[in-house]
Amino acid sequence: MTPDVAEQAVIGRIRAAAKYRGVHADTIADIVRQESGKAANATDLERRARLKLHRVVAGYLLTGRITRLVRDLAGAAESDAARRELCRAVLAAHFSTAERLPDLDRFYPALFGAIGPVRSVADLACALNPFTVPWLRDVTDAEYAGYDLNLAYVEPGRAFLADRYPGCSVAHHDVLVGPDAITADVALLLKTYHNIEDRQPGAGLRLVTELGSPVVVVSFPVRTMTGRPAPFSWRLLAGLTGFAASRGWQADRLELPTELVVVVRKASVAVQASSVRPGDAAEEAGADGAAG
Numbered sequence: 001m002t003p004d005v006a007e008q009a010v011i012g013r014i015r016a017a018a019k020y021r022g023v024h025a026d027t028i029a030d031i032v033r034q035e036s037g038k039a040a041n042a043t044d045l046e047r048r049a050r051l052k053l054h055r056v057v058a059g060y061l062l063t064g065r066i067t068r069l070v071r072d073l074a075g076a077a078e079s080d081a082a083r084r085e086l087c088r089a090v091l092a093a094h095f096s097t098a099e100r101l102p103d104l105d106r107f108y109p110a111l112f113g114a115i116g117p118v119r120s121v122a123d124l125a126c127a128l129n130p131f132t133v134p135w136l137r138d139v140t141d142a143e144y145a146g147y148d149l150n151l152a153y154v155e156p157g158r159a160f161l162a163d164r165y166p167g168c169s170v171a172h173h174d175v176l177v178g179p180d181a182i183t184a185d186v187a188l189l190l191k192t193y194h195n196i197e198d199r200q201p202g203a204g205l206r207l208v209t210e211l212g213s214p215v216v217v218v219s220f221p222v223r224t225m226t227g228r229p230a231p232f233s234w235r236l237l238a239g240l241t242g243f244a245a246s247r248g249w250q251a252d253r254l255e256l257p258t259e260l261v262v263v264v265r266k267a268s269v270a271v272q273a274s275s276v277r278p279g280d281a282a283e284e285a286g287a288d289g290a291a292g
């Protein structure tokens with residue numbers, strides 16, 4: 001078998017596995033090709049690719065609980081308070097968004113207080129973060145587009161936004177494929193940079209560089225899923241800010257208790273006009289400690 005034929009056979013077998021049904025075909029193909037150079041033979045290639053893929057999706061596989069919560073949301077009373085309570089329950093079902101819940105009321109005010117007005121937001125590797133759109137709407141009317149490689153997240157987020165939030169969407173997409181086509185005024189890459197670096201060393205910096213967005217917000221977890229401190233976050237943060245400095249980009253830290261956030265402004269592309277609601281973001285960020 002030639003290497004190409006072996007790769008195609010492995011890609012086909014993995015795509016057919018029920019476990020990876022929701023994983024984007026581009027992700028599977030990319031991982032198989034990345035592992036191809038290191039594998040001794042076709043069997044070794046499949047073993048390596050499955051291991052890598054397991055790390056990409058492990059810990060993020062959804063339970064029936066989310067499906068039930070999303071169904072409740074669809075039939076929920078249309079009071080803002082009731083909707084937010086159900087959204088909080090959905091957000092609590094995933095580690096990353098659960099960890100953000102104590103900061104949720106000040107998260108977007110702090111972020112947009114630092115960034116300023118924007119017309120569009122791309123939420124890369126969003127998982128369940130589309131369920132924070134009610135809070136995003138407190139500070140901006142910007143269009144929102146979420147992206148995730150795992151259909152298990154895309155479908156509930158899409159169903160939630162379609163009913164109530166015009167101009168908001170979620171796409172099934174691997175953001176490492178063609179990132180220059182993502183041209184929102186600001187791209188959020190929240191608590192996923194380290195996963196992307198784990199999948200492919202150097203891919204995090206490449207993604208920030210190649211994205212068509214002039215402002216990229218990157219965040220890192222303060223703790224691992226086991227509750228231990230995450231020293232790798234500081235190392236990756238230092239690498240990113242050092243890289244930004246070498247390119248002449250501005251990189252500002254935001255102080256939030258549950259994640260390390262850096263706002264990278266790439267000099268070469270300008271942010272356009274805006275729809276931040278007057279007064280909201282800047283005032284609240286001042287009160288909540290956005291730092292430069």
Ligand SMILES: C[S@@+](CC[C@H](N)C(=O)[O-])C[C@H]1O[C@@H](n2cnc3c(N)ncnc32)[C@H](O)[C@@H]1O
Pocket residue numbers: 056057060096097124125126127128129147148149150153173174175176189190191192195196
């Ligand atoms: C740690 S979670 C972060 C979720 C979210 N950004 C947050 O902070 O709440 C990682 C998510 O990123 C998605 N993901 C990882 N790499 C991706 C890629 N290259 N393209 C699109 N989604 C990706 C995974 O499917 C998973 O849903």
